[in-house]
Amino acid sequence: MSQNNVIELYFKKLSQEHVDICHREKEPHFYRMELEEVLMNIRSGVYFPFVGLERSEAKFSSQSTKRISIGIMFIQMETKPSPESINSLYDLTDALADEFARRIYDDVQNLTGPFTNIDWNSVDIQQISFNDATKIGGSRLVFDVIQTFKPTVTNSKWNR
Helix, strand or coil: CCHHHHHHHHHHHHHHHCCCCCCCCCCCCEEECCHHHHHHCCCCCCCCCEEEECCCEEEEEECCEEEEEEEEEEEEECCCCCHHHHHHHHHHHHHHHHHHHHHHHHHHHCCCCCCCCEEEEEEEEEEEEEECCCCEEEEEEEEEEEEECCCCCCHHHCCC
C-alpha cells in the first residue's frame, strides 16, 4: 500500500474513533481536501465537525533526511455567528487538534501508527479564519515527519 494511502487510512481511522467526530461511511466526517477548498466553497453533504486531510509536502533537510509536512484541518459550522459562538467554535476545533496531536504522539511512542519519527518542535496549531459566507471556521494541525532518504540512484529506473 502506498504511503499516502496509509496516512489517509490512519486519519480516517482516528476520525472514526474520536467520539466528537464519529466518521461513518453513511455520515462522513473525514475528507481529503485542501485548505483553499474549505475557504472558498465547502462541498455539499458535509457533516460537522469534520477532519480534512491535506496533501503532504516534502523537503530535504540534508542528504539523508526528508521532512514530510502533514496538515489536518478541524472544521466546524456556526449558522448564527456571534463573537461568543465563534470563540466556542475555536475552542472546539483547537481541542480536537490537541486531542489528535496527543493521539499521534501516543501512537508514535507505542509504534502503533504510520509515523515513527516526528519533529515535535514542528507541531503547529493555527486557527482558520471564520468565513462569514460559508459560516465555517476551525483549526489546522501541521507537523513534520522525518524519514531517511538514500541519495543513491536506482539504476534500473533509468534508461542509460
